Amino acid sequence: MQDLLYFSQQLINGLTIGSAYALIAIGYTMVYGIIGMINFAHGEIYMIGAYTALLAITGLATLGVTWLPLILLIALICAMIVSSSMGWAVERVAYRPVRGRHRLIPLISAIGMSIFLQNYVHLAQGSRNIGFPALIEGGFQFGSSGAFQMSLSYMQITIFITTLICMTLLSLFISRSRTGRACRAVSQDIGMANLLGIDTNRIISATFVIGAALAAVAGLLLGMYYGSIDPLFGFIAGLKAFTAAVLGGIGSIPGAMLGGLILGVSESMTSGYLSGEYKDVVSFGLLILILLFKPTGLLGKPEVEKI
Amino acid sequence: MAANNLKHALFCAVVTLVIAYPILGLNLEAQGINVTLEGADASTVISVLAAAVVVFLFQLFRDNILSVLKSVPSPLPKSQKEPMAENKRARIESWVLTGIVILALFWPFFVSRGAVDLATLVLIYIMLALGLNVVVGLAGLLDLGYVAFYAVGAYTFALLSQYAGVSFWVALPIGACLAALFGFTLGFPVLRLRGDYLAIVTLGFGEIIRILLNNWTSLTGGPNGVGGIPDPTLFGMEFGRRVKEEGNVSFHETFGIAYSGEHKVIFLYLIALVLAVFTALVIRRFMRMPVGRSWEALREDEIAARSLGMSRTAVKLSAFTIGAFFAGFAGTVFASKQGFISPESFVFLESAIILAIVVLGGMGSQIGVVLAAIAVTILPELAREFSEYRMLIFGAAMVLMMIWRPQGLMPVRRIHIELSKQE
Numbered sequence: 001m002q003d004l005l006y007f008s009q010q011l012i013n014g015l016t017i018g019s020a021y022a023l024i025a026i027g028y029t030m031v032y033g034i035i036g037m038i039n040f041a042h043g044e045i046y047m048i049g050a051y052t053a054l055l056a057i058t059g060l061a062t063l064g065v066t067w068l069p070l071i072l073l074i075a076l077i078c079a080m081i082v083s084s085s086m087g088w089a090v091e092r093v094a095y096r097p098v099r100g101r102h103r104l105i106p107l108i109s110a111i112g113m114s115i116f117l118q119n120y121v122h123l124a125q126g127s128r129n130i131g132f133p134a135l136i137e138g139g140f141q142f143g144s145s146g147a148f149q150m151s152l153s154y155m156q157i158t159i160f161i162t163t164l165i166c167m168t169l170l171s172l173f174i175s176r177s178r179t180g181r182a183c184r185a186v187s188q189d190i191g192m193a194n195l196l197g198i199d200t201n202r203i204i205s206a207t208f209v210i211g212a213a214l215a216a217v218a219g220l221l222l223g224m225y226y227g228s229i230d231p232l233f234g235f236i237a238g239l240k241a242f243t244a245a246v247l248g249g250i251g252s253i254p255g256a257m258l259g260g261l262i263l264g265v266s267e268s269m270t271s272g273y274l275s276g277e278y279k280d281v282v283s284f285g286l287l288i289l290i291l292l293f294k295p296t297g298l299l300g301k302p303e304v305e306k307i
Numbered sequence: 308m309a310a311n312n313l314k315h316a317l318f319c320a321v322v323t324l325v326i327a328y329p330i331l332g333l334n335l336e337a338q339g340i341n342v343t344l345e346g347a348d349a350s351t352v353i354s355v356l357a358a359a360v361v362v363f364l365f366q367l368f369r370d371n372i373l374s375v376l377k378s379v380p381s382p383l384p385k386s387q388k389e390p391m392a393e394n395k396r397a398r399i400e401s402w403v404l405t406g407i408v409i410l411a412l413f414w415p416f417f418v419s420r421g422a423v424d425l426a427t428l429v430l431i432y433i434m435l436a437l438g439l440n441v442v443v444g445l446a447g448l449l450d451l452g453y454v455a456f457y458a459v460g461a462y463t464f465a466l467l468s469q470y471a472g473v474s475f476w477v478a479l480p481i482g483a484c485l486a487a488l489f490g491f492t493l494g495f496p497v498l499r500l501r502g503d504y505l506a507i508v509t510l511g512f513g514e515i516i517r518i519l520l521n522n523w524t525s526l527t528g529g530p531n532g533v534g535g536i537p538d539p540t541l542f543g544m545e546f547g548r549r550v551k552e553e554g555n556v557s558f559h560e561t562f563g564i565a566y567s568g569e570h571k572v573i574f575l576y577l578i579a580l581v582l583a584v585f586t587a588l589v590i591r592r593f594m595r596m597p598v599g600r601s602w603e604a605l606r607e608d609e610i611a612a613r614s615l616g617m618s619r620t621a622v623k624l625s626a627f628t629i630g631a632f633f634a635g636f637a638g639t640v641f642a643s644k645q646g647f648i649s650p651e652s653f654v655f656l657e658s659a660i661i662l663a664i665v666v667l668g669g670m671g672s673q674i675g676v677v678l679a680a681i682a683v684t685i686l687p688e689l690a691r692e693f694s695e696y697r698m699l700i701f702g703a704a705m706v707l708m709m710i711w712r713p714q715g716l717m718p719v720r721r722i723h724i725e726l727s728k729q730e
Contacts (some may be wrong), residue, residue, distance in 0.1 A: 048330065052330070055330075055335065059333070062344055082325055085325040086326045089326055094706045094709075101713065103501075104443075104503070105709050107449060107503050109710070111451075111662070111705065112701070112708075112709065115659055115698055116699060116702030116703050116706065120330065120699060121330060124330045124334075125330065130335050130337050130342055131342060133342070235655070246507075277518065277521070277522045280514065281515050284515050287507065288512065291508055292497065292508075295501075295504060
């Protein structure tokens with residue numbers, strides 16, 4: 001009984017982290033699906049989202065706002081605005097001029113951007129990690145057996161629900177709205193879409209903005225969940241989310257969700273049963289194995305190389 | 308058009324404000340558990356506003372500014388001259404290089420100890436960058452986990468000396484070969500992958516090696532690292548004040564000169580210099596051999612190269628292994644220079660710095676890479692007050708290089724014939 005409870009607890013923890021990874025992974029997968037580049041700076045956008053949320057929360061606390069939903073809503077909106085602007089600016093400055101060149105050139109440019117943003121926040125806000133207030137406390141306790149008690153905190157529930165809402169909105173947006181339809185058209189054939197009068201530059205900017213906004217949501221959620229942030233914490237999270245995107249099949253939005261959940265669960269199982277230190281090894285190992293044996297991922301389409 | 312420009316310019320200015328003001332203008336101050344918010348000083352706020360105004364004006368008069376800029380002759384003009392004949396160019400290059408090496412041989416005897424120490428570091432970076440240049444510059448494989456091979460070299464020496472008492476000269480080839488073996492083993496499965504996937508896999512591999520070094524405490528000492536790595540000896544002569552190992556003699560007693568700590572530093576510098584020259588020469592030879600030509604052929608057009616009968620795996624694997632070999636070389640020298648190593652020295656940022664050196668120097672160009680290594684290591688030391696901006700500038704420089712001169716500051720130039728456009 002205790003084993004089962006322990007297992008379910010790890011499952012819950014894994015799904016929590018995994019759904020946040022899925023939010024970040026959307027940004028990678030949409031950008032890759034449209035212009036075929038790895039947006040290496042995406043993890044930094046997520047980190048900037050978390051910092052902005054913390055700035056907003058602290059600012060509101062100074063002003064004396066205490067009503068929790070209002071604080072969260074304002075923090076969320078601020079984070080989304082700043083991150084989206086950052087995503088837009090990064091695409092404009094670093095990626096658009098090198099679009100269409102040899103594959104490695106945009107990637108190196110993205111790495112440069114990632115280093116730049118990390119140090120930008122590092123210089124502005126210092127390199128120490130800063131405590132993120134746990135605004136949502138408490139939770140359900142159930143199924144205790146022996147010394148072990150299984151719990152589901154309100155924070156975890158918030159993460160699930162927020163992710164669910166974001167994903168639903170995103171799917172509706174992609175499938176119903178005009179811009180969403182244009183996004184799908186551009187990802188199928190950018191040249192043809194251009195011929196048919198779609199402003200492809202605008203659509204590409206829009207993908208960066210959407211991805212960045214979702215990363216900002218993840219930044220706020222994971223910042224609260226972990227309880228502290230620092231300028232480097234976007235890098236590893238970005239790699240994990242990229243792994244999730246590849247796992248599910250890069251370019252596919254449902255794939256990113258699935259990949260995020262699988263990655264989160266396998267990570268929490270590793271830290272639950274083996275050792276917390278090796279969870280990164282497991283996710284990178286998973287990434288390498290997937291790329292070697294099934295580079296198209298679980299739900300991805302095979303890429304045909306045209307000559 | 309003008310109204311459109313105005314709207315766009317306003318939008319850009321607002322975005323500049325939004326991305327700069329919250330992060331730069333507000334500071335999070337941690338006091339115990341509590342975090343408070345403080346506004347930055349006025350000068351930061353003013354510069355953020357000024358940046359927004361500059362962006363606004365630039366976007367507003369973008370067309371005019373760009374047309375003016377185009378009419379200004381570029382500082383790095385495309386030379387109209389015929390490229391020099393390759394053998395002539397090579398002759399000049401080899402004379403210049405010989406001169407530089409001779410100068411470098413005598414230089415340490417006239418400068419301070421700190422300068423020699425820094426120069427040793429520069430030479431280590433030159434070795435690393437030359438090695439990575441084979442992988443990224445010549446073969447066109449983006450390796451983001453290059454530092455893993457560097458770590459393998461360094462840890463091989465450190466652990467061998469700790470557990471088996473092996474000396475520097477024995478560990479040097481072992482470390483390099485082991486790193487090459489790692490490169491070979493990693494390369495074998497992953498080289499089928501396309502460019503950007505390869506980059507991510509190597510990055511993951513680099514992280515895995517670092518995490519293993521960090522957590523395998525019983526062997527590597529974990530985050531505490533390995534210390535007490537011996538200095539290299541010169542034919543059994545030690546450079547310490549007292550001889551540590553049985554049967555060795557000390558350098559200063561043999562030659563009957565006064566002991567000085569500088570001897571050791573200069574000796575290490577000379578070793579690094581010899582190894583760096585060795586690296587450069589070997590890679591230079593490789594570049595002219597069929598294997599070197601096929602690296603470049605594969606980089607330029609993989610499909611054409613394969614259709615001419617090249618084995619993709621063999622060519623890529625050779626580049627990967629040779630690159631890893633020299634990283635192992637550099638790692639061994641690094642371990643003996645520091646005397647202490649820990650996983651801290653082998654983070655992703657280190658890979659990024661080496662990559663930045665290769666990119667800045669011009670992919671595939673040896674002289675360019677050497678100059679870039681010198682610049683990247685020495686400039687932050689010269690401008691101490693800017694040293695905290697070092698990585699910020701690196702990142703920006705990488706982006707700007709990719710936009711304006713992706714071929715690097717000193718690209719390789721080959722004789723080539725182009726069909727004239729009129730035909």
